[in-house]
Amino acid sequence: MSNFRLSRGADRFGPKKLIVVELGSDVTRFVTVARQGAELRWEKAKVLPPVDEELMIGKEPLVNFLKGEEHLNVGYVSVLMNTGGGFVRLLSFSGNPGSASVVTREVRQTLGVGDEFEVRHQVMRRNQSEGESESEEKSEYAVLAAAVPKDKSDALRKAVEDAGKTPVSLVPYGAATANLAETSIDLMTNDKAVGFLQIGRKNSMLVLYVAENLTLARHFKTGFYALLETVMKQYGLDEETAMKFVSSGSFEFSSQMSSAAKSWMHQVGISLDFIERRHGHRVDDLFILGPGDGVKALCTAFAGAVNRNVEPWEALQNLQVGEPPAELKDKQEFAACICEAQRIMQEGLTANA
Amino acid sequence: MHNLSFWKMPDWRRESTLDPRFLMVVVIALFLIAGLGAVSFAYSAKSSAAKELAKVKANQTVIAEDAKELRAIRKQINLWNKALAKLEEKQRKRLILSRQLAELHRVIPDDVVLQGLEFHTEKVDRKVKTANGEQAGKVFRYAMSLSGSASGDDPQAAITLLANRLSPGRDSLIGRTLEDSDLKNMSGGIMGEDKMSFNIVGIYKPAAE
Numbered sequence: 001m002s003n004f005r006l007s008r009g010a011d012r013f014g015p016k017k018l019i020v021v022e023l024g025s026d027v028t029r030f031v032t033v034a035r036q037g038a039e040l041r042w043e044k045a046k047v048l049p050p051v052d053e054e055l056m057i058g059k060e061p062l063v064n065f066l067k068g069e070e071h072l073n074v075g076y077v078s079v080l081m082n083t084g085g086g087f088v089r090l091l092s093f094s095g096n097p098g099s100a101s102v103v104t105r106e107v108r109q110t111l112g113v114g115d116e117f118e119v120r121h122q123v124m125r126r127n128q129s130e131g132e133s134e135s136e137e138k139s140e141y142a143v144l145a146a147a148v149p150k151d152k153s154d155a156l157r158k159a160v161e162d163a164g165k166t167p168v169s170l171v172p173y174g175a176a177t178a179n180l181a182e183t184s185i186d187l188m189t190n191d192k193a194v195g196f197l198q199i200g201r202k203n204s205m206l207v208l209y210v211a212e213n214l215t216l217a218r219h220f221k222t223g224f225y226a227l228l229e230t231v232m233k234q235y236g237l238d239e240e241t242a243m244k245f246v247s248s249g250s251f252e253f254s255s256q257m258s259s260a261a262k263s264w265m266h267q268v269g270i271s272l273d274f275i276e277r278r279h280g281h282r283v284d285d286l287f288i289l290g291p292g293d294g295v296k297a298l299c300t301a302f303a304g305a306v307n308r309n310v311e312p313w314e315a316l317q318n319l320q321v322g323e324p325p326a327e328l329k330d331k332q333e334f335a336a337c338i339c340e341a342q343r344i345m346q347e348g349l350t351a352n353a
Numbered sequence: 354m355h356n357l358s359f360w361k362m363p364d365w366r367r368e369s370t371l372d373p374r375f376l377m378v379v380v381i382a383l384f385l386i387a388g389l390g391a392v393s394f395a396y397s398a399k400s401s402a403a404k405e406l407a408k409v410k411a412n413q414t415v416i417a418e419d420a421k422e423l424r425a426i427r428k429q430i431n432l433w434n435k436a437l438a439k440l441e442e443k444q445r446k447r448l449i450l451s452r453q454l455a456e457l458h459r460v461i462p463d464d465v466v467l468q469g470l471e472f473h474t475e476k477v478d479r480k481v482k483t484a485n486g487e488q489a490g491k492v493f494r495y496a497m498s499l500s501g502s503a504s505g506d507d508p509q510a511a512i513t514l515l516a517n518r519l520s521p522g523r524d525s526l527i528g529r530t531l532e533d534s535d536l537k538n539m540s541g542g543i544m545g546e547d548k549m550s551f552n553i554v555g556i557y558k559p560a561a562e
Contacts, residue, residue, distance in 0.1 A: 008368075009368075010363070010365055010369045011365070013365060014365050076363075088357070118359050120357045120359060122355055122357060144355055144357065146357040146359075157360060166363055166368070167360045168360065168362060168363060169358035169360050169362060170358055170359040171357060171358050171359075172357065175355050175357040178355055179355055182354060182355075343354045346354075347354075347356070348365050
């Protein structure tokens, strides 16, 4: 009897209000977006401690937060999964893609996942390279693939339904990062090769574009904490104080990084070099979406490590959503959630117009 | 944008409309409500009619009492009518007998000697006028039987005279009240006998006429 409602939470274009929950390794973000006609409005945003394996935030189950008073009149939930064993890869296959089941089988094999994972894929593009003879002509295609543990997907779905909401989408964070990058299309003009690095506390996602095509999607199990660790150890500070110190710009990272941080930056550099060699385009710019005031320090550190132009990524400015709630200090951290909300709303508007 | 969602997007057209099953449930519920309403109305009407009937029956008890009383009164009336009819009968009987005897005494010639006089009543079928109108019934009438003898110079004449005086239509009390008479037997007077016997039967008119 979910149909028995006094007011309908959706029209034929999509939900009128949507909660997007980002399950991060260090935080859980809740964003509520409303739609009036084709216009989106950012209503609420909240940051809470991370969700654990049992879908608990602290001592409260996730369900309670979804059922909370502030979410009473919102009937739909999307989840961005940035923890819990899911991942995204950009795969390359030679030849031409077969049927969806054939591609799925190939993707599973390449990702090396069994039936305990659910797999989704999207064929990105097909390349045909010319050779001197017919036999030397090669074709290949790229597939953006994602895998998520089935039990996690089911548990999250159940949690949403137990909260009396309708599940709308469960998207791995890497795909959300790629979607967010593609809203910054103005940064990819003139066939440029551009990198976007989304940095969390203990993980990060790098997506590289050449001539507006996604050419690399790579996940790192290292994040901003690797840099904070250096400051914390050196000066005996707690994380919060170290964060303030780093954000002030008073600390110079380049010579005082931990091995984990150095390795991370080195891997990012390698990825940039690989794409440059493969596609013959120099990756001039790397845009970083990072934690609040610490992003400038990250840009400085990466610029020194990868020897390229590194700038903060103003991801929100290309999203068509109204003004964020006034009380928010760091708005950019919610960019992926807002982007997912926009994707869902636009899909509905396009499909059912 | 890339759609790598692991959950199926809801059908927004369906989400934004009423589920046909829900509509069906609502329609069935409406029919049930209408049905219950009709049953309730029928019960209420029946209950109200039953109350009305009880009230009427209660009133009827009063009417029944009145009717009983009326019936009793009518019964009484009938009884009185019967009694009255009987009294009238008795009255007629007394009248006829007493006056007839007196008249009979007057009309019998001197030469006639009555030896037998009998009055008996008969019941015959006639329409009878009662207090309730004409009704088929039985009425009584008197029959008179005279026997005697006549002597003198002309006993036959004396008997004949008596028979004439006792015939219907005569302008006398007996003549007005007799319906029929018959000189049944006249005997004697053979070979110059100076005595003759006779038997006259007279039928009186029924009491109602």
